[in-house]
Amino acid sequence: MKKLMTTFVAAGSLAFAVTANAQTAAPNKNAKLTIGWAEPVDSLNPATTGARDVGPIDANIFDTLVWLTPDFQITPHLATKWAVSNDGKTYTFTLRQGVTFHDGTPFDADAVVANVKYITSKDTQSKISIGLLGPCTTATAVDKYTVQFTCTTPYAPFLAQLGEPYMGIQSPKAIAQYGKDLGLHPTGTGPFEFVSYQPDQRVVLKRYDAYNWGPEAVKHAGPADIAEVTFQIVPNSQARVSQFQSGQSQLMQETPGVYWNAFKKAGTYGALPVPISGMGIFAPINASKFPTSDIAVRKAIMYAIDKKGVIQLAEAGVFPPSNTPLQQGMTAYDASLENAYPYDPAKAEATLKDGGWTKNGDFWEKDGKRLAFTINAISTVPSYPLLAQAMQGYLRKVGMDVQVQQLAVPAWLNANINGDMSITPLQYIAVDPDALHFWFLPGQYFNWSKYSDPALSQLISQGQQEADPAKRVDIYHQVQKTLMDQAVIMPIRQNIDLVMTSKKLTGVTYSGGGFEYLLPASLAD
Structure with a gap:
């Protein structure tokens, strides 16, 4: 369930945050990835979920204004640059142009304003995202691609917290169309778009073929290599391990400790300990x-x-x-x-x-x-x-x-x-x-x-x-x-997510905070 003006660790840790399995063959653009996911979904709406394990799913559906590297550097994403006023109360963002939501709606300053209004509405009953905004709850479109946040008091954590998936930018058309059912129709600008959700069973996403605005820090141009991702919800840890060992899944989240130790020792699979800050x-x-x-x-x-x-x-x-x-x-x-x-x-x-x-x-x-x-x-x-x-x-x-x-x-x-x-x-x-x-x-x-x-x-x-x-x-x-x-x-x-992967799966990484991210991932035949 979780969020800067601060001291950052030196740059360069992104390399260790990526699964290191060697892969020389060209990526399979038709690959379908199945992930053994440990916890049920409360809502796929980033503004109303209160669950940690929804964060990584939403991180692949929705983009954020800024991107946090694994060592918490604040880098551009949907915002290409920003400025902070001397009194620390005003943040002005220049937005990326040419971005579209999965439903075809263009991304612009009005879309950001609509998201802030939605998060701060009492009817929304936001859990995490309302807190991440802190006192910076007013957004104004200065022009089509410039948005300004106004804070009632200075708020030092603001920039970094905009990079959490709970601040994923949603389609204003979807917000207006689906209302309280928005969590069943998640619509972002991320590398994967929503296909289906069966409660307590699975969430299915497919590649967004128009995607060409991934965070520069991730160093992956164009759309994702993987065509489809299924988050198979398997709370029973033994069943999740059995599914992974049989090859029914190629990534297992929250690997039980006893299996993590055994699998690492055997060297049969890739191991990615994701630190959850x-x-x-x-x-x-x-x-x-x-x-x-x-x-x-x-x-x-x-x-x-x-x-x-x-x-x-x-x-x-x-x-x-x-x-x-x-x-x-x-x-x-x-x-x-x-x-x-x-x-x-x-x-x-x-x-x-x-x-x-x-x-x-x-x-x-x-x-x-x-x-x-x-x-x-x-x-x-x-x-x-x-x-x-x-x-x-x-x-x-x-x-x-x-x-x-x-x-x-x-x-x-x-x-x-x-x-x-x-x-x-x-x-x-x-x-x-x-x-x-x-x-x-x-x-x-x-x-x-x-x-x-x-x-x-x-x-x-x-x-x-x-x-x-x-x-x-x-x-x-x-x-x-x-x-x-x-x-x-x-x-x-x-708090560490012990992620095991097939040796055929490479490139899985995560954003600051510990949210698995699949844009740069590839799955070999």
Whole structure:
């Protein structure tokens, strides 16, 4: 589910982001690619989806104003250049000419304006894209190929966040024609156009033969080589592996850790670990619901869980643990927080005792109430229940009466939004540390920890407006320290999509944030 004026890694990492299988034969222009996809689709509408795994599908249907390289450089795409006013409140974009949507509608400044109006309309109920706009919610067509965004306050993350697939530009004709059914008729300017969607089964795309405006950073001229792409939705990880091994798919997303280790060792397939930037796999902890409303309980949870042990139990130990709110590689990642909560069961129990809890038999109690809560997990994502069960084991060892409840996505979302959950593992993708505002500012959709602190809110606001990269880093270090001190977020592990490919498939890459991109891909006979 996830997003600059910042310090970037040096250029040149695009090469490592591409599958390196050697291919000397001419590409098969009639090739049909099948991808074993791990999670169901909530909506293909980039303005209303809240799912991480819809991002890569939309990245191939829709283009964005800017393109983010894997190392977060902001490069031209539908916008060829841009300028920012001295006060940081106005962004002026010169748009690419000669671009058409899949329905034949021309792309121009009016199309961008229509998209912004659609995203910001209350009727749309945008999830991620409305937040990515931040305070820059007004767009004006200066002329046919010049569009200007106006921000109420300076917003440093704006440029980079325009490169996320959730900011994919949709056909204004489709927006007007399909209304609430727009997600069933996704119409962009991307290298692949929509063919069909069967819920919980597959999404089928075909090559957009008129495509000739791919991002220069990807270095692929003209339309895609692959004629058709089927995202075969296979949530069951064993079934997804079997499908891939039998050759029914040529790319497998979210490869289970035990198979990733085995396949890499065998060298039979191509391996592409796609780093998904942002907050990693983590768990918000509800600060408003007993017993996690007690800071002693929240801190004890942090000390009680052996993350390496959890990852070994749930995912064959294939992922590095995460100990900070922002993943390594993100701007403002703070290494000084890595040892804030070492695995220490004795410290967990001492923290509870100091917080006024007493152990009665196997479990802790306070004011006549047992320290009991439930870890909620999405039932359709196999790794989340496994992580929850591994976490449960460690928490029960220190005297917490913890249960695991698996929920389908709608019920899981409602529980989080309503504040009914205590703790739940999940992910959030981002390309800027301002991602934290979605989770820790009052009133935000993802403020599932229900934690609110005026001083923290002020810091986050400063981080959004500060143009100086060094000062922004310092601000977000302070933000993260507050979150860790209050124990309202438990980092679990680094977020990496373990992608396996057939040796016949080459050229698969990804954009900044970790969204697989198929324009430069080829599939040999």
